[in-house]
Amino acid sequence: MKKRSLWLSCIAILSLILVVTGCGGAATTKKSGETNVLYYVNGSLGDKGFVDSAQRGIEKARKELGIKTKTVEGGTNQADWASGLESLISGGKYDLVVVGTSQMVDSVKELSQRYPDVKFIFFDDVVKDSPNVYSMTYSQSDGSFLAGAFAGLVTTSKELKAANPDKVIGFIGGQDIPIINDFKYGYEQGAKYIDPQIQVVASYVGDFVNAPKAKDQALSQYNTQKVDISFNVAAGAGLGLLEASHDVGKYSIGVDSNQNALYPGSVLTSMMKNIDESIFRALSMYKEGKLKFGTHEVLGLKEKGVGLAKDKLYEEHVPKDIQDKMKEIEQKLVNGDIQVKSLLKNNK
Amino acid sequence: MIQAIWEQVLNLTLFVVLLRVTVPILLSALGGMISMVGGVVNIGLEGIMLLSAFSSIAVGAATGSWLLGVVAGVIISILVSMLMGFFSIKLKVDIIIVGFAVNILGSGLTIFLMNKIYGLTGNYSPEQLNRIPSIHIPFIEQIPIIGKLLSGHNLMVWVSIIAVFLCLVLLYRTPHGIHLRAVGESPEAAASLGISVDRMQFIALAWSGLFAGLAGAYLSMGMTSMFVKDMTAGTGFIALAVVMLGGSNPVGILIGSLIFGLGSTITTIVQTIPGNQIPSQFVQMIPYVVTILALIILAIRKKKKQLELTSQSTTQS
Numbered sequence: 313m314k315k316r317s318l319w320l321s322c323i324a325i326l327s328l329i330l331v332v333t334g335c336g337g338a339a340t341t342k343k344s345g346e347t348n349v350l351y352y353v354n355g356s357l358g359d360k361g362f363v364d365s366a367q368r369g370i371e372k373a374r375k376e377l378g379i380k381t382k383t384v385e386g387g388t389n390q391a392d393w394a395s396g397l398e399s400l401i402s403g404g405k406y407d408l409v410v411v412g413t414s415q416m417v418d419s420v421k422e423l424s425q426r427y428p429d430v431k432f433i434f435f436d437d438v439v440k441d442s443p444n445v446y447s448m449t450y451s452q453s454d455g456s457f458l459a460g461a462f463a464g465l466v467t468t469s470k471e472l473k474a475a476n477p478d479k480v481i482g483f484i485g486g487q488d489i490p491i492i493n494d495f496k497y498g499y500e501q502g503a504k505y506i507d508p509q510i511q512v513v514a515s516y517v518g519d520f521v522n523a524p525k526a527k528d529q530a531l532s533q534y535n536t537q538k539v540d541i542s543f544n545v546a547a548g549a550g551l552g553l554l555e556a557s558h559d560v561g562k563y564s565i566g567v568d569s570n571q572n573a574l575y576p577g578s579v580l581t582s583m584m585k586n587i588d589e590s591i592f593r594a595l596s597m598y599k600e601g602k603l604k605f606g607t608h609e610v611l612g613l614k615e616k617g618v619g620l621a622k623d624k625l626y627e628e629h630v631p632k633d634i635q636d637k638m639k640e641i642e643q644k645l646v647n648g649d650i651q652v653k654s655l656l657k658n659n660k
Numbered sequence: 661m662i663q664a665i666w667e668q669v670l671n672l673t674l675f676v677v678l679l680r681v682t683v684p685i686l687l688s689a690l691g692g693m694i695s696m697v698g699g700v701v702n703i704g705l706e707g708i709m710l711l712s713a714f715s716s717i718a719v720g721a722a723t724g725s726w727l728l729g730v731v732a733g734v735i736i737s738i739l740v741s742m743l744m745g746f747f748s749i750k751l752k753v754d755i756i757i758v759g760f761a762v763n764i765l766g767s768g769l770t771i772f773l774m775n776k777i778y779g780l781t782g783n784y785s786p787e788q789l790n791r792i793p794s795i796h797i798p799f800i801e802q803i804p805i806i807g808k809l810l811s812g813h814n815l816m817v818w819v820s821i822i823a824v825f826l827c828l829v830l831l832y833r834t835p836h837g838i839h840l841r842a843v844g845e846s847p848e849a850a851a852s853l854g855i856s857v858d859r860m861q862f863i864a865l866a867w868s869g870l871f872a873g874l875a876g877a878y879l880s881m882g883m884t885s886m887f888v889k890d891m892t893a894g895t896g897f898i899a900l901a902v903v904m905l906g907g908s909n910p911v912g913i914l915i916g917s918l919i920f921g922l923g924s925t926i927t928t929i930v931q932t933i934p935g936n937q938i939p940s941q942f943v944q945m946i947p948y949v950v951t952i953l954a955l956i957i958l959a960i961r962k963k964k965k966q967l968e969l970t971s972q973s974t975t976q977s
Contacts, residue, residue, distance in 0.1 A: 356771060356889065358782025388767070388890060480934060488940040515931035516940040522893040523783070524684075524883045525928070528677060532932040536673050548783050548888045555785075555884055574785070 347379040347599065350406040354393045354416050356385045362547060362568040362587065366412065366435065369591030376592075377599050382406070388521075394419035401427050408598065410591060412436040414491055420445065431605055433594050435587060437491070443606040448594060450585040450611050452491065453498030453654040454645065455618030456543070459565050459583040460502020461641050462620065462634070463541045464510050466563055466580065471631040474562050475540045479510045482533040482542030484553050486520040494655045495545045495567075501652055505641075513537050520547040527552030534560045541565065541580070554579050570621040577629050582621040590617055613645050664933045665926070672808045674925060679817050680883065681928075682921030684709070684875040684892075686820045688899035689906065689913045690827055691871030695741075697831060697908045698864025699844035703759030704744055705872045706896025707766025712737045712876025714770040714784075717887045718777065721786035730792065730877040737873030741865040749858050763896070771889050785886035792816055792882040816878040823871065827910040840864055841908070872896070901951050905958060919954055923947035 351370045353363050367383060374381045384400060386393045393416065401409060401423060411420055412435035424432055424442040432445040439445040463481040466472055483499055485492040496514055503510040515529040526546055530553040533539040541563040544550030550567060551574070557564035558575035566572060566582030573579075590611055597603040611617020620626075620638065627635070644650045668674045688705045695702040702708075712733035720729025744762060748755040774780050794814050801811040831837035842850040843860040851857050875895070880887045898920055905919075906912030923946045930936060930943050 356782060358774070358780045358889075364782075482932075511934045513932055513934045515928070516944070518940075518944045519893060521888055521890045523886060523888040523891055524879055525893070525924070527884050528681065529928050529932055532673070532677065532928050536668055536671075536929075537932050537934060551783055551785065551886055551888065552884055555886065 347408060348406045349373070349379055349381045349408045349410060349595065350400060351381065351383045351410040352393075352397050352400065353383065353385045354390075354411070354413055356387060357383070362413075362436075362585070365569045365585070365587040366410070366591055367588075369588035369595070370410065372588065372592045373595040377596055379595065379599070390415060394423075398423055401430055404429075407431060408433065408595075410435070410595075412587075414489070431598075433591070433598070433603075435591065436585075438608045440608075446594065446603055446605045447608040448590055448611055448617075449608070449656075450587070450590070450617045451613070451652070451654065452495045452585065452618065453501070453652045453656075454612040455583045455585065455620075456495045456498030457502040457505070457645070457650070457652045458613070458618075458620050458638070458642065459543050459581075460499035460504075460512075461506055462502070462581060462638060463499070463543060463565060464503040464506030465634045465637055466541045467510065468507055469631060469634060471633075472563070476538055478538040478540075479507060480537055480539050481510060481512055482530070482537070482539035483512055483514040484526055484529055484533075484542060484544060484546050484550060485514065485516045486546040486549060487518065488516045490656060492516075492545055495543075497655045498652055499543055505650070513539055517546050517549045520549050522549050523552035523555075525552070526550055527556045529553070530556035530564075531560065534562045543567070543583070544571070566621070570623060572621055572623055572625045576625050580630055581626050583618065584621050585618055586611075586616055613642065665929055668929055672805065674929065676808065676813075677928060678918070678921050678925045679813055681924050682917050683814070683816050683820045684879055684883070684895050685899050685902060685920050686914060686917035687816075687823065687875035687878065688872045688896055689902035689917055690820075690823055690910065691868035691875070692899050692903040693906065693908060693910065693913050694827065694831070694840070694871070695864045695868035696903055697844045698840045698861050698867075699847060700745075700748065700755055700861050700864055701759070702741065702744070702865060702868045702872075703756060703900060704741070704762030704766075704896075705868070705899050706892050706894070707759075707763035708737045708740050708869060708872040709876035709879065709892045709896050710766035710770050710890070711740055712873040713880035713891060714773065714876075714887050716873075716877035717784065717786065717789070717880040717885075718773075720881055721789050724788065724790060726790045726792050726881055729881055730874070733877040734870055734873035737876065738866050738869040741869030741872075742862065745862045745865045749861050767890055770887070774887070774889070783886055783888040789881070789885045791885050792878065814878070814882045816874065816882045819874065823874075824910045824914050827913075831908070831910070836863075844908075875899075898947070898951075901955075905954055916954070919950055920947055923950040 355363055357363055357367055370381050386396050408431045410433045414437040417437050417439055420432055420434060421439050421442055424445050428444055434445050434447040438447040466475055467479055467481050469475045481503055483496055500512050513533055517526045526549040530542055533542055542553055543565045544553045544567045554564050554575055558578040563580050564578055566579050568585055571579050571582045688709055692702055692705055715736040716729040716733030719732035720726050744758045747753045747758045774784050778784050792815050794812055797811040801807045839855050839860055843857050847857045902913055902916035906916040927943050927946050
């Protein structure tokens with residue numbers, strides 16, 4: 313009796329393996345000439361920022377370049393990411409993999425060596441010494457310099473109602489990691505460019521999801537440290553900061569994508585990493601065969617890799633003289649009259 | 661730096677932040693305590709809170725009423741804990757495993773529903789939402805210190821404080837509480853007296869669902885007005901640690917929650933002091949270092965008590 317059930321289960325497992333491998337075989341056959349692009353999200357879509365921006369670039373490329381795309385969300389468990397990505401690549405279904413952020417550097421480096429036929433577009437950090445990886449980074453120090461200069465103009469402004477006389481501005485980061493600190497470094501330089509006496513209050517949430525905690529830190533900055541404008545560099549958690557600025561009637565700066573519309577009048581501008589544009593740019597270069605794999609590019613203000621969000625809400629809520637001064641500063645940055653220093657060796 | 665903290669103690673900012681941070685820990689720890697008293701360890705608090713946070717904000721935004729939102733969150737939480745009861749009490753699955761399942765379910769299901777209902781997967785912040793109101797007490801509000809102490813807190817702050825007393829009365833002054841404790845201490849003895857063990861454990865889980873539900877609703881509709889995936893960020897597990905610390909005494913739970921609340925309040929305050937030189941990683945350790953210290957102190961005290969008891973019994977004999 314026992315033996316028989318053992319046999320049965322053996323047969324069941326064997327047939328299952330056959331079916332599964334059979335499916336895999338069918339999927340790997342693809343038409344030649346067609347580009348299959350995989351975007352692997354290490355996390356999940358819907359942060360109204362970073363990964364959503366990348367997804368927009370993928371969407372745009374799908375529509376305008378006529379390539380086939382597939383987006384897979386890896387979820388919040390970091391331990392799953394490397395194996396999840398490998399299982400997608402090993403099927404041989406995709407020619408090009410778009411993946412990003414510093415958490416993925418090591419696994420992509422390893423995978424690129426093991427699957428030399430697959431090409432990678434890596435954004436927001438650098439994978440070195442891999443001939444099949446093109447890396448692009450955004451000069452967050454450039455963008456944050458603008459955010460800092462903007463915050464400096466706001467805190468010293470006499471026109472804006474909620475700006476107090478104290479020259480203190482805030483910064484809330486997700487984690488104390490090099491990329492986030494590069495934001496902070498640029499932010500401080502921008503603020504000091506406006507007025508060397510400006511102080512930056514910096515707090516870290518500890519992760520990128522705890523919105524209530526970010527809100528508490530922001531409330532503490534606004535209410536007790538006399539901060540009148542604070543800079544969100546904490547992805548999903550940072551929404552708590554934006555809400556806090558709205559609750560107390562102070563100001564905030566959004567990040568990664570245009571967050572101005574979330575709390576109009578409170579979120580005065582957003583420092584954007586134009587990830588969507590950069591991915592679209594890379595994909596179209598790839599299609600033309602011009603993308604140089606094995607290299608690394610830093611996209612700054614000049615390359616439109618970063619910038620402040622200037623929409624109708626910006627024009628409506630930001631005083632005219634601040635707008636003019638920002639234009640002036642941007643011009644100086646592009647011309648090279650202002651040099652922004654970065655903490656990261658890869659950037660400049 | 662110490663002066664800066666002291667300043668915030670004096671102007672009661674620390675107190676206000678402390679209350680705000682303590683509420684979710686306190687409420688869910690009370691829930692964990694009641695189920696523990698009834699002999700079932702509910703480690704699914706984190707998942708239940710998340711489910712409640714999502715369902716309360718979804719209903720609250722759809723109906724425009726915070727009360728309906730909170731009620732919906734609580735009902736869902738009670739249903740989920742009933743489900744846990746079904747699996748663990750009726751089907752005899754290990755409660756720890758069921759709890760883990762609920763935690764994983766809470767994280768996954770909320771993201772799934774958010775995607776299905778709103779087409780979002782990261783966070784949901786409705787434009788029109790009536791938050792759980794703050795209570796401003798007229799007249800008292802104007803008195804300098806007492807005003808800040810008593811007025812302007814969220815309704816849930818008061819609910820959580822009342823809940824502590826409610827639990828005290830429930831567990832130690834009512835027949836229902838005595839039955840619950842009996843079932844937890846010695847199920848066989850309780851059964852021999854005609855108390856239905858299964859029924860009492862179901863009720864214990866329902867209580868924990870009720871409190872965890874309130875905590876979840878407060879996270880999404882009181883503290884903030886948004887739902888962010890995994891926004892509980894470990895609050896449910898901290899609540900479990902509080903249950904270990906406070907035991908079956910609601911006052912102990914209150915003190916335990918305040919210790920944790922104080923830990924994270926100090927984290928927030930230290931991090932927002934200008935020119936703070938302490939690395940952020942160290943500051944973020946505070947609540948967890950506090951946990952370890954508290955547990956060590958507890959263990960030492962317990963051991964002392966035991967030694968005293970044994971020495972007493974030896975001298976008597």
